[in-house]
Amino acid sequence: MIDRFSLRWRLPAIMALILIGAVMTLSVLAYGAARRSAIEVARERLNNAAERVSSIASTGIANLTRQAGLVAGDSSVIEALRHPGTPLTAAAQRALLSLRNDTTVPLTVAVLDLQGRPVEGVTPELVREGPVERLAPVDSATVHPFRAVNGMLEYIIAVPVRDSGRVVGQLVEWRRVTRVTTSFRVISDLIGPYATLLIGNADGSALTELKDTLHPPVIRDSTSAREARNLNTVAASAIPGSPWAFYVEYPNAVILRPLRVLSWQSLLVAASVVVLAILAGALLSLGMTKPLADLTTTAEFIAGGDLTRRPHDTAARDEIGRLARSFGAMANKVQESRDDLERRIDARTSDLQTAVTQLRETQDELLRKEKLATIGQLASSVGHELRNPLGVMANAVYILERTIESPTLKAKHYLQLLSAQIKLSERIVADLLDSARNQSPQRRRTDVRSLLTEQLTRVNIPTNVHVEFVVEEDMPEIHVDPDQVGQILVNLFTNATQAMDNQPGVLSVRANNGDGRVHIHVRDTGPGVPTDLLEKIFEPLYTTKARGIGLGLSVSRTLATANRGSLSVKNHSGGGAVFSLDLPTGDSQ
């Protein structure tokens, strides 16, 4: 689709308009100048021709007036005027007839007295049709202007008749333009077939065209009118010795024909130039606007968020090329900045997530500790309060056993049952108080092997459980509170034993040294810990046992942490659970 506001189209359009305007103006100016010049040249030539024709005509008129002058000087003619009222003598008749010997024959020849009256007695050959008009006397040979009569040009030549130097009358010839002389024809041929020769009065009236024959001559309208219509160029030349003039008309169409041809050719050339210029302009504009359009598209893409887009036309060494390169560089910077920003945001987000995780863990730990502390207080007070009643009950059983004389078997049995249950209760209370005891560890160097051995003996291990005991040689001493770690170990051993639930199994206790720490692994061959409970079992009051209050592992973990160690659990691939207790060595502090 053409966008009419696009530079791609506007530039060539403007160029085309300017070019067309310039060419048209120049053409009009040039054509006008050339036309004027051509017409002037033609007019000059026509003037020359007219002058030549005039001079020829002038000679003819001079001959006519000279002949008339000769006849007017004839004594018989003068004599006729001396005696008015008497007819012309034969001699005078002959003299007048001599005027007919010329190339042209006058219509009428008459002798007029000073009043303009014709002298009687002129021969019929010399008299024209109609009455002879009266003419004013002349004192020199006079040629009268043409008159159009019955479609023909007529003129009068009058010469004075003098008697002893005094004008006594005049000799008058009425003549008609009847034919064209050879000289005219030659000149006409010279001027060319398009030229028209006219003769008429100098004031432009009574014109006739000079052709081969003049019957009937065409009376034309005024030449100035014709020229005013711009059809012809007209040259005029007055004929000396007469009130007449020759006119040469030449059609402008003929004069301007070569100019017209030239004009068309020029126009064709100009049109080609304009078309070429438009094409060149379009190409130039395209060359200029294509990179701009590319830049615009790229900018739109970048604004839309696609920062990978770059301008294609960056090779040009002109300003647009530089613009494209600068734009590309700018886009690179923008992309780098955004990437950098994204990286930073990612890093910060990751930091934040880590912090949040740590915070949550810390919070969980705090909650766990708080829970433990509350439980500890409760356990401690409940434990102590239970000890007295248990003691009283134990005392009571003791007294009963010794005071009842010959007790029944049943009584004995129940006294034993009471005694056993009291002992069990006392042990539970002892465990509870142990777990609630929250003392800071009294750390000292402790031998791992002897600690493990000692604690193992404290646990009642069924005979069908095989104990596997592997402690590395050269084990370094650990730096812990032996009582607290002992409590952890007893818990782990007890748990492992209980996990095997009186089934035959193996209790594996291994200790090794690595990374400046001692790792103690306690493994059983029980069912293991369900994966979703691996962490939960360390929570206070969580237990999987039918009997137990769920403090052992949570207390163990707390104690491990207090001793700068850690306690974790996982399921062994070969079955059962493995509790791993990491403890600091004496070297690592």
Added chain:
Amino acid sequence: MAVVDDDRDMVRSLCDILELHGWEAVPSYDGEGAVSLSRNDDIDLFLMDVRMPRLNGVDAWNAIRVLHPKAKSVLMTAYAPPEALALTPGQGVVRILRKPVAVPDLIDALESALE
């Protein structure tokens, strides 16, 4: 000897056990009672709980020693470990027993005190 504890059942049962073993036992249910008993020269051994309301076992024992320097005692405690008490066996305290006290341990301690 005197059996001192704020738990009356405990005192009575202990008295019965001691009588079973041939000893004469006088019950007392608080520290003040124990101190007043000490004025009686017949009583030269005190089996006394440490934790009691008002006058506790340790303070009562210190008071008794002032009135009756030759008296001896066996103390019982459910709470603090023996070493935490500001007492040493040399101050007339023959033994400090952890509650719950097993009867054989008790008899053993009393016998060694009466020697």
